[in-house]
Amino acid sequence: MKTFLLSMITILIFAGFLQSSMVFAEDGATLYVKLTCNTCHGNQGKGMIRTEDKAKYSLKRKALYKKLVKMGMPAPIVKKLRPLYRKKFRDESKYINAIKELIGENNTKKYKKLIIEISGRVYYKKGELIPGFENYPRHAGNKKIYLFAQMKDILESRRTNGNSEAMRGIKPFLDSNKVTDDDFRSIAEYLSNVKD
Numbered sequence: 001m002k003t004f005l006l007s008m009i010t011i012l013i014f015a016g017f018l019q020s021s022m023v024f025a026e027d028g029a030t031l032y033v034k035l036t037c038n039t040c041h042g043n044q045g046k047g048m049i050r051t052e053d054k055a056k057y058s059l060k061r062k063a064l065y066k067k068l069v070k071m072g073m074p075a076p077i078v079k080k081l082r083p084l085y086r087k088k089f090r091d092e093s094k095y096i097n098a099i100k101e102l103i104g105e106n107n108t109k110k111y112k113k114l115i116i117e118i119s120g121r122v123y124y125k126k127g128e129l130i131p132g133f134e135n136y137p138r139h140a141g142n143k144k145i146y147l148f149a150q151m152k153d154i155l156e157s158r159r160t161n162g163n164s165e166a167m168r169g170i171k172p173f174l175d176s177n178k179v180t181d182d183d184f185r186s187i188a189e190y191l192s193n194v195k196d
């Protein structure tokens with residue numbers, strides 16, 4: 001019984017050891033996401049950039065119809081746009097197609113710029129940096145040894161500037177997951193190989 005217990009304990013300890021040391025024995029790309037690095041450095045270390053456009057087109061308010069007339073669109077044509085009242089479009093081309101159906105191809109061509117200007121609201125465009133992350137570094141294609149050294153220096157407080165605390169915020173999370181230098185190296189390797 002004693003030997004049985006002992007071997008059970010050994011197995012348990014070994015299993016525990018395996019679990020803690022193997023949790024992140026994964027490739028750099030997986031680690032990069034699992035360790036939430038992407039939430040500040042963006043997809044593949046390319047920075048926090050918008051991945052799609054966000055815009056809205058609508059002629060919801062009466063004031064917008066009035067504005068169109070004021071800006072030179074004939075009232076009878078503007079009136080034809082009434083079915084668009086309360087409709088919202090997120091896609092410019094769908095919006096323009098809906099307009100074409102109501103006022104015809106030529107008029108649409110003629111007034112497209114004006115209509116978009118008055119009824120469109122562009123929130124952001126694909127490729128733009130997300131506010132708040134403008135001065136966070138991107139890593140894609142940087143040297144592996146540089147990336148590794150900077151990670152270590154920031155996390156171990158040898159590198160400090162106005163931004164460093166933000167990165168150090170995840171230190172307890174990294175520590176609790178027993179992230180090793182080899183893990184950091186494989187992340188650095190992965191990032192250094194991302195084509196920009």
Ligand code: HEC
Nearest residue numbers: 035036037040136137147150151161163164166167170187
């Ligand atoms: C909460 C946001 C945040 C998270 C999460 C985060 N970082 Fe950072 N990281 C930063 C900021 C901000 C800096 C700039 C710090 C500075 O200049 O000292 C930085 C700097 C770096 C640098 C130095 C880059 C250079 O060009 O000098 C590396 C490398 C890096 N981070 C890797 C990582 C990795 C790997 C992870 C995931 C384990 C990670 N970061 C998670 C915010 C973050």
